[in-house]
Amino acid sequence: MDNSGTSIPDTIAVFDTTLRDGEQSPGAALNIDEKLEIARVLEDMGVDVIEAGFPISSPGDFRAVQRISQEIRNCTICGLTRANRLDIDSAAEALQSAKRPRIHTGLGVSDVHIEYKLRTTREGALEQGVDAVKYAKKFVEDVQYYAEDAGRADPEYLYRVLEAVINAGATVVNIPDTTGYTSPGEFGALIRGIVDNVSNIHRATVAVHCHNDLGMATANTLAGVRNGARQVEVTVNGIGERAGNTSLEEVVMAIKTRRDLFDLETRIDARRIYPVSRLVSQLTGIPVQPNKAIVGANAFAHSSGIHQDGVLKERTTYEIINPHDVGVPDSEIILSARSGRHGLRHRLAELGYALDDGQFEKVYQRFLKVADKKKTVDTRDLEAIVADEVQMFFEETYHLEHVQVSCGNYSIPTATVRIRGPNGEIFCDADHGTGPVDAIYRAINRVIGEPNELIEFSIQAVTEGIDAVGRVTVRIQADEPVKDNGVERRVFSGRSADTDIVVAAAKAYMFALNRLIAARREAGGTRASE
């Protein structure tokens, strides 16, 4: 490792942007309570900085940053802005309650960005960046500057910009590989050039922010770290636009597993990696493929055909990460109805769930129902129950009381639903459809009548066996009114788990519809008070 010129600490700061860049994944939209829940687990996990949103972009983003600033005390909370006063004012206001607030501002540094997007000159852009940093410093001590499209910038100009913004007070300078097309050699050299050529670089932390379009985000991030970067910008499960951002879990475990190579560490509690991965996947509805590094279902699994493979391979030689070290739970532990409240509470605590009494009771009642049908309840069943009963972060306007359906390949699928409305009134209706789910959704639509379009539907068996609990995820899209009489297409996901997938499908749709209704109510309330 080259340590020449700068004083390099041995700890890498983890900057998590799951709630900002990750949430820009198509269909990943989270509501405020869901964002807060993710922020809480990120805090528990030991993340250094949470980028909580882009406050000026929408009232929802603003309130999410505000709420997370109020409740999360052990992380720096960061809000994104463009390099202008309105954006910075909004971020400063949203971050007001944060114990350690950070404003993240910046603009393009390549000529193509300066000329075509910003329509200014190099000097004009430099000045705009310096002004933004100075303005942000009026509100917070900690200001991070992003040099967009740094890879295509004239290096001498880039160095001059970074020097100027550090002189203006930037505490972190962030070098993104915005398009995800860099190779580790190129990206490492870019960071090395900055570390070697920016005279005052020792007064700031260099951050790297990579995208995975060619599958090299992790390698590029680590090349940045090897060349002097001390903050990594990552998302849980690598979610994000297009092919996503750098995966938190891959970078953290590479640094931990290859300490011989990096001689560095992070503050992340690796045993929280797997539970946090599951929570983010559940709340965003974005699945993790089985062959995903670190957190995929097969990441530590070997082929069942050991007889084929064992001759070439010896398990212990090939498993350098122990699954327990990243928090993969022992799914062999099985509970039954006789385990009782005590046994259930004990197991939930082991799995890292901190439930209040009301939540615990809901989980317990549901646990009894599943145990009654399935006889045994394992770790993954429990995770599904908690996700269903506790992690439902909205107010239920309509409640599905009863659903029944009949279908088959030579019959017309027909469903009947009974729904309790916001004032306790009971609605009952029926409809037919192309399949049982279609029939149910049409029947529900007859009662609730909120226009929307179903854009995604998936079911996974949570556990093995034909009597398994199935988890349904749906995504619906609807036009929402926004400021200035505009309309915005918004996506709401819903999920539910049940041994009957048709019932789970009905509940998941109700979940998404209730979220849509809650969001409309919230938006309406905001406009009235603004």
Add this chain to the structure above:
Amino acid sequence: MDNSGTSIPDTIAVFDTTLRDGEQSPGAALNIDEKLEIARVLEDMGVDVIEAGFPISSPGDFRAVQRISQEIRNCTICGLTRANRLDIDSAAEALQSAKRPRIHTGLGVSDVHIEYKLRTTREGALEQGVDAVKYAKKFVEDVQYYAEDAGRADPEYLYRVLEAVINAGATVVNIPDTTGYTSPGEFGALIRGIVDNVSNIHRATVAVHCHNDLGMATANTLAGVRNGARQVEVTVNGIGERAGNTSLEEVVMAIKTRRDLFDLETRIDARRIYPVSRLVSQLTGIPVQPNKAIVGANAFAHSSGIHQDGVLKERTTYEIINPHDVGVPDSEIILSARSGRHGLRHRLAELGYALDDGQFEKVYQRFLKVADKKKTVDTRDLEAIVADEVQMFFEETYHLEHVQVSCGNYSIPTATVRIRGPNGEIFCDADHGTGPVDAIYRAINRVIGEPNELIEFSIQAVTEGIDAVGRVTVRIQADEPVKDNGVERRVFSGRSADTDIVVAAAKAYMFALNRLIAARREAGGTRASE
């Protein structure tokens, strides 16, 4: 690029091991016809080498290598062996009909492998490798040698082994990163050391074979290429044990997109990447996560919240790969019942399906049924129909004629099935269960009675809208008798698509059961004739 010392061609050979290392993914087991279908699309795509299996490991692997050798004429067909005569005899026999056969042999080169796994000395291991190469050369001209655990070997010993096996006739030397823990810098240096220090290296091609445990397989592979490797070993979608192998699509598109950096090319027709990715995902039942580079559903998708993001980002600046260039079909093209045979045939040809008349007629009849229920049929519906009607590579012993079910949250899910047996006899039975799928599977089990365990169940909506076609994938596990009175757990996947997910679930289970029965019949026949 350093070209010193060796003559380096400007084309990288693509060695696809989807059918060997990829098929070792838990639950990915493919039957011979499915392997052949994948081999055909790999051939069409322009892959240089297909590693078709490990012939001595099982009769199924042997026959798959044999059949692919007979039918694929434009690729080198490769069979894996350990460094012993029995393995090589088996591979040579399986490869007999291949136009361009290759035997892939080798053994460990690190002291830990030599001492603890091979229980020999460095000299003994070197001799064993040389003997294996010489023996393989008696059967085929093209012999590839793998230096297992090369990263932990004494470099001087590694160079000596490679020199010796090249002198013995090895045409390709394969350097694997078996555990997936290397960084691009280390792995590039390993390859550079080999290229610079093995005196006769110009007489062989250097191959790189990486795993993705820390998310760096693509970067490591490309680091190998930058340092002189001229064969990349990859799998479609990056499937493989644990976190998988290097992704074909990422490496190919990195080389293509960054020609400025690599100044190299492959023979792959990139427009085949997406259809081949879909076929492999369907036949193995291994899903591709939406944020997977190149082939994920979101790989080229930007957030719907453009108003949030557009200010920072301009689409055209950020989309360097055009989705059409990797064969992502235009899903906007919609057919209806009035499109007729001509319209359907035209569209199928555009999508790259070459169907015979019998297959086309089955697809057409099914297309009419879907068009009748859904009114319009788009590209993804068509893909599902073809997968369902044509890509069913086994003989159906039992046929599901009728299924009907009733269920709901306050009723007992009950299913009735009517099934036609192998001799045309009709069975009818019913059962109840914890949900509709459980009820159906129990009713089917009452009729067919093949013991098995359901280990996975998933449903994806193929298209948008509540009347969407759903695709169900199931995986069942059963004990299969093997040679020497042993028992082996084998996994069979089944899939089906229908607008009624309950019907699709029933058909997918029948699909898996029929595969299980066909495999038993096949195994029985083999044993009788052996």
